[in-house]
Amino acid sequence: MRLNPNVNVPAFLEAVRSCRGEVSFVTSEGDILNLKSALSQFVFTAVVAGKLTELEGHITVQNSGDEELLYPYCMRES
């Protein structure tokens, strides 16, 4: 799933916190940020969130049931 470039970061991370399983953001360079971790959230917010248009990162979820919680923050796949 790809994040909406204009995502409301705090709301998105709040949704991540309510997910049952792990949620990761994977950048095109292979960086994996576990968004349940405070440090990764910090890195994501400080550096990644402002560049979602350029980055070809995507979200992966450990628990498929969590996808529904994150759909509102993702781009619709064509």
Next chain:
Amino acid sequence: MDTEARLSLFRNMILCCHELYLWTYDSNFHLISSNCPEQTTIDSLFVMSHRREEFDRQILSGHTPIIFTNEMGLMWVMVPCFEADEFIRLYVLGPFFVDDIPPKSIEAQLNKHSLSISLRQEFLRFLRRLPIISLNRIFEYAVMLHFCVTQEKITVSDLRYSESRKQTAGAHSQSELADAHGTYKDEQEMLRMVREGDLNYQTHLDKMSVTGNLGKLSNGDAMRQMKNTVLVCVTLFSRAAIEGGLAPEVSYTLTDHYFQSVEACSTISDLVDIAHTMQADFIQRVHRCRTSHLSPPVQDCCEYISLHLEDKLTLSQLAQQAGYTEYYLSKKFKRETGLTPSEYIRKERLARAALLLRTSQDDVQDISDRLQFCSQSYFADHFRKLYGVSPTEYRRLRSE
């Protein structure tokens, strides 16, 4: 000068010294304005650090500034603005660190993650742009910002503290960079207040510009740094209290008690409360020693009793403390206080019981047991003789 003009001046003056930005939020915590060039990013960091319900509770529980620390040790000063008791605005100064421990800790944690060089370097560049400002300076800015918003003068002791649920090793501390230490003059002034039992210590403290730094008392663990700072203060204050006339045994017992309280702390707010309580306790006890009409041995007995009201107390123990025979101590005590030691102990236990009845929800039976009364009926009888009402009735009357 209206509020906006004062805030504009304050904002610009702060920028002369630090890259520290002012933020204005509405009552729903939506950002209205900021002078920060990385507004969106930093706003996100601030908002995501809070849980809304907890945030509301903190803001609405008082009118004074709050110094907030997030999970990574990043901090902000928050000043709520009320109009006719309605919360209308939140002014925020930040973000900042108060020493280099949190950013170094974050960097160390980052090294354990397998991140690409570009992401790591970009994040570290961001981290290093965040200012490091001494906590003493932050206290002063918080007081100034509050004045800009409300035109009300407050003191450092009016500030409140709050932190995110989990504190990592990057939490803030009261130290500055390791090569600078506190002024000897300020330390001596604080110890003088303890030694002289100066009850106006709070006024003196508020006037003091607590400059300087406490040094590096821990390697990398900011909570440990804070705790060690308070433990050092406990030790210094206890010795100053002894010099001021407090009995060594009493002072050491207090030290033990505060050491244990400090170690049991898990939040900065609790630690600050303990530090304030400890300071007041030592000063007030020294004051009592110095102004008491009682002889030192009897005064020492009274202090010992006050510290052991929930323990079994015998005349033999008190005599041993005083270095007298039981007979001599009993006579001397009665002569000076008008009460025998056991009458005095009972009176103090009843006073403590009254305090517990007023300030806690502890069961009357529990209070009676804790204070070593042989039975609840014995406790209730003596309580009624002293206060005119039963313990239950006393609690009821005081709660109305």
